[in-house]
Amino acid sequence: MKRIHVAAAVVRCADGLVLIAKRPLDKHQGGLWEFPGGKVEAGEAVETALARELLEELGIGVTAARPLIQVRHDYPDKHVLLDVWEVSAFSGEPHGAEGQPLAWVAPARLSDYAFPAANRPIVAAARLPDRYLITPDDASPRQLLDGLARALDAGIRLLQLRAPSLSDADYRALATDALALCAGRAQLMLKGPLEWASGFPAAGWQLTAEQLRRHAGQARPLPAGQWLAASCHDAEELAMATALGVDFVTLSPVLATPTHPEACPLGWPRVTELLQGFNQPAFVLGGMTPAHLPDAWRAGAQGVAAIRALWPAEPA
Numbered sequence: 001m002k003r004i005h006v007a008a009a010v011v012r013c014a015d016g017l018v019l020i021a022k023r024p025l026d027k028h029q030g031g032l033w034e035f036p037g038g039k040v041e042a043g044e045a046v047e048t049a050l051a052r053e054l055l056e057e058l059g060i061g062v063t064a065a066r067p068l069i070q071v072r073h074d075y076p077d078k079h080v081l082l083d084v085w086e087v088s089a090f091s092g093e094p095h096g097a098e099g100q101p102l103a104w105v106a107p108a109r110l111s112d113y114a115f116p117a118a119n120r121p122i123v124a125a126a127r128l129p130d131r132y133l134i135t136p137d138d139a140s141p142r143q144l145l146d147g148l149a150r151a152l153d154a155g156i157r158l159l160q161l162r163a164p165s166l167s168d169a170d171y172r173a174l175a176t177d178a179l180a181l182c183a184g185r186a187q188l189m190l191k192g193p194l195e196w197a198s199g200f201p202a203a204g205w206q207l208t209a210e211q212l213r214r215h216a217g218q219a220r221p222l223p224a225g226q227w228l229a230a231s232c233h234d235a236e237e238l239a240m241a242t243a244l245g246v247d248f249v250t251l252s253p254v255l256a257t258p259t260h261p262e263a264c265p266l267g268w269p270r271v272t273e274l275l276q277g278f279n280q281p282a283f284v285l286g287g288m289t290p291a292h293l294p295d296a297w298r299a300g301a302q303g304v305a306a307i308r309a310l311w312p313a314e315p316a
Contacts, residue, residue: 003079007050008037010126011087017104029116046083059097064089067297069125071279073118084122124247125281129157130303132283133310137164141174150312152185160189194221220245238278250305253286275300
């Protein structure tokens with residue numbers, strides 16, 4: 001079967017809502033919701049196809065867009081490559097130019113809508129930010145909570161509470177305080193034994209590579225509504241993460257870092273190669289700063305993960 005190349009858009013308005021459209025009943029996957037877009041013609045650039053389709057379908061002109069995620073999905077009757085871009089600015093007022101119903105949806109509510117199976121990673125990517133803050137391990141619980149508060153005020157919306165030097169009891173107490181701090185403002189990811197996860201239903205869980213390997217071949221260990229991520233370093237671990245049904249991963253190390261001088265960096269060409277066949281959102285980690293975001297997007301990543309580069313400095 002031939003693979004169909006489709007350009008699709010996560011169209012986001014100024015207040016963060018995402019535009020979705022309902023597929024006509026007489027089309028493939030009819031009646032389900034989708035992200036607007038259409039087929040890329042032979043020899044056509046993806047950006048050109050995206051702009052053409054959005055003008056035809058929604059009556060808008062794209063003025064700012066960037067790559068978000070590529071998803072390859074095999075249906076029984078067709079192979080599809082979804083080339084998804086985030087459209088952050090446009091001219092005109094979107095309307096269903098072909099009679100299709102439209103809806104502006106808060107990212108957190110996207111999972112309430114029925115999408116084709118191939119759209120599941122796109123829903124995750126549309127809900128995730130482009131920066132993933134990991135807390136430093138040389139801070140006290142009070143310093144961590146103060147830093148998290150500053151990070152939230154600075155606009156960070158995805159955080160991992162990493163505190164390996166704390167006892168289990170102290171970490172769990174800190175996690176409770178951090179969750180209260182993040183409530184309604186950001187998604188907090190925790191680390192530790194998966195048995196703890198049921199006691200923190202509002203938190204997501206970041207699996208270590210060791211945990212990922214231990215759970216390989218098993219069913220997803222968390223319910224679908226609870227974020228599950230994994231720390232990956234190579235193609236084998238990315239494949240394990242896919243099979244386990246994670247929502248996103250971190251991929252590291254991209255560049256050399258002083259905290260892990262023994263680790264061999266992947267480099268951008270290898271990161272690009274690894275992510276080309278990976279269908280879930282991925283944050284690249286290791287020597288990353290916000291200045292690396294364009295490189296991360298070009299490589300196929302959701303964004304950057306970092307400790308020091310995203311951790312806010314203490315006030316003078």
